Amino acid sequence: MSSIKQIPVITERKGNPLARVFDEFVRFCRSRSLFILHYCTGCGAIELPPAMTSRFDMERLGIQPMVSPRQADILLITGYVSIKTLKRVILTYEQMGSPKYVIGICSCTVNGGMYWQSYATAKKLDEYMPVDLYIAGCMPRPEAVLAGLQKLMDRIHSGEANSWEDYFRNYDYYLGNQQKLFGENWQTPTDIITEAKHYDLIDEGTFGKHTQLLEQHQKPLEALDMRLGHDLKEPTE
Amino acid sequence: MSQELTHWLDDLLEEIEGIKVRRKSGRRVRADVPADTLPALLELLQGRAGYIHLSAISCVDWIEEDEFELVYHVWSYESHSLVSAHIRIAREPGVYLSVYDLYQPAGFFERDIHEMYGIHFEGSPNMEKFILTEWDGPPPMRKEFDSEAYVNEHLSWQEYNPPWLQELIAEGGGVIIPPEEQRFSRKKD
Numbered sequence: 001m002s003s004i005k006q007i008p009v010i011t012e013r014k015g016n017p018l019a020r021v022f023d024e025f026v027r028f029c030r031s032r033s034l035f036i037l038h039y040c041t042g043c044g045a046i047e048l049p050p051a052m053t054s055r056f057d058m059e060r061l062g063i064q065p066m067v068s069p070r071q072a073d074i075l076l077i078t079g080y081v082s083i084k085t086l087k088r089v090i091l092t093y094e095q096m097g098s099p100k101y102v103i104g105i106c107s108c109t110v111n112g113g114m115y116w117q118s119y120a121t122a123k124k125l126d127e128y129m130p131v132d133l134y135i136a137g138c139m140p141r142p143e144a145v146l147a148g149l150q151k152l153m154d155r156i157h158s159g160e161a162n163s164w165e166d167y168f169r170n171y172d173y174y175l176g177n178q179q180k181l182f183g184e185n186w187q188t189p190t191d192i193i194t195e196a197k198h199y200d201l202i203d204e205g206t207f208g209k210h211t212q213l214l215e216q217h218q219k220p221l222e223a224l225d226m227r228l229g230h231d232l233k234e235p236t237e
Numbered sequence: 238m239s240q241e242l243t244h245w246l247d248d249l250l251e252e253i254e255g256i257k258v259r260r261k262s263g264r265r266v267r268a269d270v271p272a273d274t275l276p277a278l279l280e281l282l283q284g285r286a287g288y289i290h291l292s293a294i295s296c297v298d299w300i301e302e303d304e305f306e307l308v309y310h311v312w313s314y315e316s317h318s319l320v321s322a323h324i325r326i327a328r329e330p331g332v333y334l335s336v337y338d339l340y341q342p343a344g345f346f347e348r349d350i351h352e353m354y355g356i357h358f359e360g361s362p363n364m365e366k367f368i369l370t371e372w373d374g375p376p377p378m379r380k381e382f383d384s385e386a387y388v389n390e391h392l393s394w395q396e397y398n399p400p401w402l403q404e405l406i407a408e409g410g411g412v413i414i415p416p417e418e419q420r421f422s423r424k425k426d
């Protein structure tokens with residue numbers, strides 16, 4: 001038929017076109033300045049020093065290690081996650097500021113790896129927190145780690161990497177899995193539901209019977225005492 | 238020198254009743270003793286032969302024989318040799334004496350064995366939880382604990398060959414290497 005029909009029609013979003021340009025720009029910047037918090041849970045951590053230092057040098061991609069969860073963008077979980085560690089991983093994840101991304105390195109984070117029938121390690125990381133990307137291998141070489149990070153950069157740039165929103169939208173699911181493993185009294189010091197309201201990410205999956213259970217057990221969160229030194233007792237004088 | 242050492246160590250060990258000594262190699266000696274003479278043996282080794290370093294206590298669960306085996310590894314910095322003292326204790330009630338007064342590091346090993354096997358060491362300074370602080374199941378290294386059943390109950394399995402893996406394979410990634418591309422088969426021709 002006439003060639004006119006073959007011209008692709010692009011239906012664009014309505015709104016201020018400059019806003020889109022700005023969004024695009026923000027995503028570009030975000031994908032070029034990533035700070036990783038590497039939670040070195042298992043043996044896979046040993047591949048990170050070469051990936052970071054001069055041989056493979058991930059800094060040329062704009063990726064740098066960061067010291068605290070509050071300032072980090074990527075949570076890198078490098079290996080098997082024991083159930084005791086998983087609690088800490090979840091606490092760390094919840095304290096990171098959004099947008100945040102999780103990468104599971106090593107086969108152990110995918111399916112338990114060689115610890116498949118161990119009573120002490122979690123099998124599927126993505127049951128407890130949304131995972132953006134897995135890098136499988138026992139252990140993956142630095143090339144694979146870099147390829148994975150590049151893939152994450154592309155996905156952040158294109159706006160696909162938004163699984164952190166999933167934690168708020170489906171909080172009930174994640175909380176349910178956590179409660180199944182850690183017991184009904186499980187509570188983290190972060191108030192996810194208030195945060196979800198703040199980001200305007202309340203969805204059908206945010207509330208459910210697990211969040212109800214949490215509300216029953218929840219102790220009110222208190223501000224931590226600020227004091228110097230490690231002695232928690234009152235001074236005697 | 239090691240020949241000499243062998244002789245006087247053998248003579249020394251003969252002082253213990255019911256001991257069976259087997260020489261595993263030039264520097265390793267295995268001694269099987271009845272459970273109640275172990276403290277005497279360790280005292281002798283520490284006081285008169287220079288075995289001052291308790292490097293580990295290990296435990297084996299012989300469920301069919303209804304016994305636990307405890308192995309005390311002591312090392313001498315003078316003769317550079319290791320003596321492993323093996324004892325067997327009844328699985329029930331699973332109680333033994335602590336050797337903390339002879340070797341203080343034993344406190345840690347005994348605490349660890351208590352946690353993993355449920356053996357109680359009398360006179361050990363601390364029998365609290367050690368590593369599994371958040372575990373309230375049975376001692377997990379005992380043979381009757383079924384780890385796989387525990388996993389089935391509390392955790393869930395990853396699907397085998399899930400759809401996203403097939404997508405990865407289609408892109409040229411994934412974990413499946415066709416046999417003709419494996420290195421050893423390439424080597425043949």
Ligand code: SF4
Nearest residue numbers: 042079080106108138
């Ligand atoms: S996948 Fe292999 S290298 Fe990675 S944590 Fe598991 S056992 Fe260690």
